[in-house]
Each structure stands twice: as structure tokens, then as C-alpha cells.
Amino acid sequence: MHIKYESFVREPLVDGDKDYHQVSEDIIRPIEGKPGRMWYVGFFFALALLAYGVFSVSWAVYWGLGTWGVNRTIGWGWDITNFVWWVGIGHAGTLISAILLLFRQGWRTGVNRAAEAMTIFAVMCAGQFPIWHMGRVWDAFFVLPLPNSRGPLWPNFDSPLLWDVFAISTYFTVSLLFWYSGLIPDFALVRDRAKTNFRKMMYGFASFGWTGTAKNWQRQEALALVLAGLSTPLVLSVHTIVSFDFATSVIPGWHTTIFPPYFVAGAVFSGFAMVNTLLVITRKILHLEEYITIGHLEAMNKVIVLTGSIVGIAYLTELFIAWYSQSWGEMAAFQWRILGPYWWSYWAMMTCNVVSPQLFWVKKLRRNIPFTFIMSIVVNIGMWFERFVIIVTSTYRDWIPGSWAYYSPTWPEVGFYLGTFGLFFTCYFLFAKYFPVIAVAEIKFVLKTSGDNYKRGMAKYEEQSSESFIEMVTSHHDEEHHEPAHH
Numbered sequence: 001m002h003i004k005y006e007s008f009v010r011e012p013l014v015d016g017d018k019d020y021h022q023v024s025e026d027i028i029r030p031i032e033g034k035p036g037r038m039w040y041v042g043f044f045f046a047l048a049l050l051a052y053g054v055f056s057v058s059w060a061v062y063w064g065l066g067t068w069g070v071n072r073t074i075g076w077g078w079d080i081t082n083f084v085w086w087v088g089i090g091h092a093g094t095l096i097s098a099i100l101l102l103f104r105q106g107w108r109t110g111v112n113r114a115a116e117a118m119t120i121f122a123v124m125c126a127g128q129f130p131i132w133h134m135g136r137v138w139d140a141f142f143v144l145p146l147p148n149s150r151g152p153l154w155p156n157f158d159s160p161l162l163w164d165v166f167a168i169s170t171y172f173t174v175s176l177l178f179w180y181s182g183l184i185p186d187f188a189l190v191r192d193r194a195k196t197n198f199r200k201m202m203y204g205f206a207s208f209g210w211t212g213t214a215k216n217w218q219r220q221e222a223l224a225l226v227l228a229g230l231s232t233p234l235v236l237s238v239h240t241i242v243s244f245d246f247a248t249s250v251i252p253g254w255h256t257t258i259f260p261p262y263f264v265a266g267a268v269f270s271g272f273a274m275v276n277t278l279l280v281i282t283r284k285i286l287h288l289e290e291y292i293t294i295g296h297l298e299a300m301n302k303v304i305v306l307t308g309s310i311v312g313i314a315y316l317t318e319l320f321i322a323w324y325s326q327s328w329g330e331m332a333a334f335q336w337r338i339l340g341p342y343w344w345s346y347w348a349m350m351t352c353n354v355v356s357p358q359l360f361w362v363k364k365l366r367r368n369i370p371f372t373f374i375m376s377i378v379v380n381i382g383m384w385f386e387r388f389v390i391i392v393t394s395t396y397r398d399w400i401p402g403s404w405a406y407y408s409p410t411w412p413e414v415g416f417y418l419g420t421f422g423l424f425f426t427c428y429f430l431f432a433k434y435f436p437v438i439a440v441a442e443i444k445f446v447l448k449t450s451g452d453n454y455k456r457g458m459a460k461y462e463e464q465s466s467e468s469f470i471e472m473v474t475s476h477h478d479e480e481h482h483e484p485a486h487h
Contacts, residue, residue, distance in 0.1 A: 011295040018290070020444050027440050028190055030286045035433055038285050046425035053419005056412040057132055065135045067412045073405040074395045078413040079133045080245075081387045085270070086126035086420065087168070087242050088263075088383060091235060092271025093119030094175050097182075098231035101224065109442040110296045114282060115275045116179040117435070121427040122274075123172045125420040130161065132416070160244040167241040171234050178227040184210050184220065185441040239267040246390065253333035253394035256321065262314035266383060269307035269353070273379035276300050278428065280373045282437055291438050294367050301366045304379065308357030311386075315354065329399075337393045341406060345385050345393065352382020 018026075035043075060067050070077040093115035100108040131140045143165050145155045155162055187207035194200040210216055243259035276297060283292040322330040337346050356378050360366050392407050431437070 011293070018447060020447065023291075023443050023447065024189060024193075024440060026288070027291065027436050027438050027443070028193060030432070031190060031434060031436065032193065032195075036285070039429060039433065042425065043429040046422050046429060049418050049422025050426050051419075051422070052415050053417075053422050056415025056419060060132065060412045060416070061137055065133075067410060069408055069410045069413060071405050071407065073398050073403050074392055074407040076133075076391050076395070077407055078388075078409045078417060079129050081384070081391050082417050082420065083126050083129035083133075084242055084245075084263075084387045084391075085384050086122050086129070087239060088267035088270040088387075089274045089380070090119045090122035090126060090171075090175075090271065091239060091264075091267035092275045093117070093122075094171070094178065094231045095235050095268055095271065096275070097178060098228040098235065101228045102232065106446050107296055107299045109446050110292050110438060111275060111279060111300070112442070113179075113182065113435075113439045114278055114437050115271075116175065116182070117428065117431045118275060118278060119175050119271075120172065120179060121424045121431075123168060123175065124427070125424050127168055127172070128420065129416075130164065160241065160248050163241045163244060167234075167238045171238045174227060174231050174234055178224070178231055181220065181223050181227060182439055182442075183435065184208060185212070185216075186436045186439065188212065189440055190436070236264055239263045251394055252327070252329035253322075253337070254390070256318065258314055258317055258321070262311065262318075265307050265310040265314065266353075266386060269304060269311055269357075270380055270383035272300050272303050272307070273376040273383070276304075276372055276376035277380070280369060280376070282432065286432065286437060288438060291443060294369065297369065297372050298363075298366045301360045301372060301375075304375075305357055305360045308353060308379070312354035315350065332397070333394055336397045337389060340393065340397065342389070342393045342396070345389050349382055349385040349389050352378050353386060356382070 068077060096108050096115045097112045131137055134140055143162055184207055187203050188210035191200055191203035191207055194203060240260040243263035246254040247256060247259040249255060279292050283289050319334055322334045365371050396407060397404055
């Protein structure tokens with residue numbers, strides 16, 4: 001039988017001397033035992049943030065949105081800034097899973113499960129902001145295009161906010177299905193290893209009676225490909241539609257056609273940075289360094305360099321077009337952005353998003369874990385400032401100087417934002433405790449082509465083969481050379 005091996009020149013995707021049983025042991029063991037002290041500290045801190053967020057939102061709903069810092073000039077403050085930021089973070093998971101699956105990229109196997117979970121939790125955080133921003137949250141169902149039984153009130157199909165409802169709900173549903181379908185074989189593995197009847201029953205229920213037959217695998221792989229095909233256009237469309245919230249208006253600084261590709265590149269940029277943040281912590285706490293390797297983090301950093309450079313080009317294009325248009329409003333909008341009272345936010349955005357990722361051109365820095373971790377946080381700070389710059393610094397200087405205003409957030413807005421971090425990390429800690437953080441079945445799939453010990457074995461085998469081949473050729477040549485002449 002001929003087995004296809006990957007080139008041993010490439011870095012292995014699984015380090016160490018691993019076989020199938022050892023892979024199961026390493027990845028499933030954290031689920032079966034009690035979590036460590038670090039897990040409890042992190043989980044209770046996340047719960048405390050979540051409780052503060054619930055209090056802040058309750059306060060804002062009870063007293064009204066006057067408790068927020070928004071005013072008649074700046075109607076969208078921290079709320080929509082944070083909405084766009086969280087939607088952006090939710091982009092990397094489905095992109096890593098769907099697009100890299102379709103392109104048959106093997107390095108996605110170590111990082112895709114955590115990234116998909118991150119997508120779902122980030123979209124859960126993002127979806128809340130527009131709902132609470134309505135003020136009268138009990139009327140939130142008005143955005144849904146339900147059959148009209150409410151007199152003269154109809155959903156406005158021309159509104160990008162209604163398009164957001166469709167885009168985000170569809171994205172959330174497909175991402176959830178994609179994540180769950182990949183989990184089914186791993187749930188069956190946890191079920192078969194379970195020591196208690198309750199665990200066996202719960203994981204058995206979650207695995208839908210998976211038995212690992214050829215038919216099961218065939219259907220699971222077909223489903224993954226179909227969902228990947230559905231997710232790929234969604235990855236590109238969701239943030240495009242979020243960008244239409246701005247681009248379809250006539251406000252200087254927003255009314256531009258570059259927003260859709262620029263927002264998508266920025267979303268992938270911030271999403272990959274957030275995946276790096278989570279993976280560095282996860283691999284350390286759960287001792288998964290041999291599965292989430294430095295090679296995985298380097299591949300992620302290469303994507304961050306690419307998307308950061310695209311975002312940098314978009315910023316410069318915006319400036320050029322504002323100047324080239326010779327429109328007084330556009331030029332003034334960018335002048336106020338760069339040199340106005342909010343100059344610090346613009347330059348923080350440029351430094352974090354355009355300048356700092358260029359350090360990843362240096363291979364040593366790309367493969368340095370503490371540096372990667374710091375940079376992943378710097379990038380997401382920069383991407384938050386980008387959304388803040390777009391939303392606040394395009395609106396705080398109006399056509400009439402009498403309505404010029406300065407915006408600063410109040411404690412309920414800050415509390416709401418911190419509360420979404422609490423929700424995100426509460427969900428992530430629970431995920432890390434009860435679900436396999438790495439796709440066991442997919443790691444086993446690449447183990448014999450990209451595992452460290454198999455690659456070393458193949459390298460040795462090829463070396464021996466080439467040596468024996470050279471010996472055979474030289475001996476044959478010598479025989480021919482010394483063969484006596486026939487008379």
C-alpha cells in the first residue's frame with residue numbers, strides 16, 4: 001500500500017512522539033479531571049465582570065439612554081463602536097474553519113475549534129449592543145419583518161440596521177452548526193471514556209449516537225464541506241453589511257465605497273489577533289504546547305501582517321480620496337480626525353494597526369510567544385480605536401459650529417462593555433472545561449502525514465533509501481568498469 005506523506009521539510013503540525021491513544025489522552029484529559037486553580041480564578045473574575053455588565057445595562061434601561069454619554073451630535077458612541085468591534089472579532093473562527101478547509105490547509109486543525117467557539121461567543125456579545133441601543137428594549141421585535149399586525153408601523157427594508165439583523169442571525173446560525181458538526185466525533189470519544197453514567201448519558205445525547213462507521217464519517221465530512229461553502233460568502237457579507245451602516249449615509253467620512261473590503265480586512269485582522277490571545281493562554285493552562293505549536297502561531301501572525309497591511313492601505317486611500325475629491329466636508333472631516341481634539345485616538349489607531357504589525361516581518365519575532373501575545377492585544381486595542389475614530393470623530397464636528405460637541409463615555413457604557421467581556425470569557429471557560437478545545441479527530445487525521453515522529457521516521461527512511469540507491473548505482477558502475485573483455 002502506498003501512503004502519501006507530506007514533505008518532511010515542512011514543520012510538523014504535532015510535536016513530540018504521539019500516537020492515536022496519546023492524542024486522545026492529552027486533549028480529553030482536561031475535560032475529565034477537576035479544573036485547576038487558574039481556571040477557577042479566571043472563571044469567577046469573568047462572572048464578576050458579567051454581573052457588573054448586567055447591573056450597568058439594567059441601570060441604563062431603567063433610567064433611559066440619557067445615562068449614556070451620547071448627545072444630539074454623536075448619536076452612536078461606545079455602543080455601536082463595541083458592536084462593530086465584537087462582530088469583527090467573530091470573523092476569524094469561521095474564516096479559519098471554512099476558507100482554510102476549502103483550501104485544504106492542514107495547519108488549521110490545531111486552532112479551528114477554539115476559533116469557532118470564539119466566533120459564536122463574540123457574535124453573542126455583539127448582537128446585544130444594537131438591541132440595548134434602542135432604548136425601549138421591549139420594542140426590539142419591531143426590527144424583525146413579522147406579518148404586520150401593528151397598525152402603521154412597518155420594518156424599514158431600506159435600513160442597513162435591518163440588514164444587520166438578517167446577516168448576524170444567519171452568520172450565528174451557520175457558525176453554530178459548523179462548530180457543532182465538528183464536535184460530534186469528539187463528543188462520542190468523551191462518551192466512550194466517561195466514568196459516570198451521567199457523563200455517558202449527556203455526551204451520548206450530544207453525540208447523536210455516533211458510532212464511527214464509514215457512513216458516519218462520510219456524512220460528517222460532506223456536511224462540513226456544505227457548511228464551509230455556505231460560511232465562506234457569509235464571512236465576507238456580514239462585515240460588508242455592517243459597513244453599510246456607515247457607507248449608505250451621506251455623512252462626510254462615512255459616505256465612501258471603500259468601507260466593505262476595508263471592514264472585512266479589519267475584521268479578519270482583529271479576529272486573528274483575538275484567536276492568538278486565546279490560544280497562547282489555552283496552550284499554557286491546558287498544557288497543549290505540542291498541538292498548538294509555534295508553527296501555528298507563526299501562520300496566524302503571517303495573516304495578521306497581510307491584513308494589517310491591507311488596512312493600512314485603506315487608511316491611506318481614505319486620506320487620498322478625501323484630498324482628491326476637493327470636497328470641503330470630506331477634507332474637514334479628515335482634518336478634524338487627525339488634528340482635532342480626538343487626535344490621540346487617530347494616532348493610536350495608526351500606530352497599533354499599521355506600524356506595529358510590520359514587526360512580524362522578522363521571523364524571530366513571529367515565533368516569539370510573549371511578543372505574539374502582547375502584539376495580539378495591541379492589535380485589538382488598535383482595532384477598537386479604528387471603530388471609535390470612524391464613529392465618533394466623523395460626527396463630533398457638525399456643519400453648524402453651535403452643535404459641536406465632545407463625547408466621553410459614562411460608567412454604564414463602560415460597564416456594559418466590560419460585561420460583554422465577562423459574558424465572552426464565562427462562555428470560553430465553560431467551553432474549555434466541558435468541550436475538547438482541539439479537534440481530536442482532525443489532529444488524528446493529520447498525525448501520520450504531519451506528526452513530528454512520522455516526519456522524522458520518513459526523513460530517516462528517505463535518507464537510507466537515497467544512500468542505498470547511491471551504493472547500488474556505484475557498485476553497478478564498478479562492475480561494468482571492471483568486467484573482463486570477451487574475445
